[in-house]
Amino acid sequence: MTDQTTFKDFKKKALKKTDVKAAYDELAPAYAMKRKMIAMRKAKGLTQTDMAILLGTKKSNISRLESVISGASPRLATVESYAQALGFRMKIEFEAERPKDK
Amino acid sequence: MTDQTTFKDFKKKALKKTDVKAAYDELAPAYAMKRKMIAMRKAKGLTQTDMAILLGTKKSNISRLESVISGASPRLATVESYAQALGFRMKIEFEAERPKDK
């Protein structure tokens, strides 16, 4: 049954990829932010468990927070404390949208 | 009773000011963001009622969202749709904290 297992895995990963892509296009700003967050954490050599301890929560919650797929929109305070725990300051900018060119 | 009224008003405003100051120091990033949001709205010549209609909500909620004093931390999605309704894109940045100099 090695074939089946392989196919199952393939399908699983394909779907995963599709979801990620959809989220990417739809939720671009949030996606970019989460990528940055993960990058910051890894740059400091910390695991999700480490972060959980720093923030006084559990690793599962960190995973969810960093998750791109989850449609959830975190609170500003949550992102801010995450950043601060890593020695970063959060900054929110607004840039004028380029007029959608046809 | 003109004196009492005056004093009451004075006290009221004094407290208000204190609260604002505290919020300012404590929640600096959120404060800066809200100031920007209000500025963007006014730049487009819109009232809170206008925004409420654009976002499908009520003016009281817009007031609360823009309120500096409210300790509340909005969701990213909320700020994002507010910005988008005004033709802006939200951008989250993280900058390394300067080592607290003593």
Add this chain to the structure above:
DNA sequence: AAATAAGTTATCATAAAAGATAACTTTGTT
């Protein structure tokens, strides 16, 4: 390849934000 660590996912409980309505205050206009 077993064992351990890291990360994910699901579910439930709790806290907090957002929606609605209404009464109020401040600002602006005539």
Add this chain to the structure above:
DNA sequence: AACAAAGTTATCTTTTATGATAACTTATTT
């Protein structure tokens, strides 16, 4: 001064994020 428009505040309801626990998958290490 009277009126209207804009903004605020309080309260309640509904929705959603967050916390906690546990079972699971994926990656690392020995």
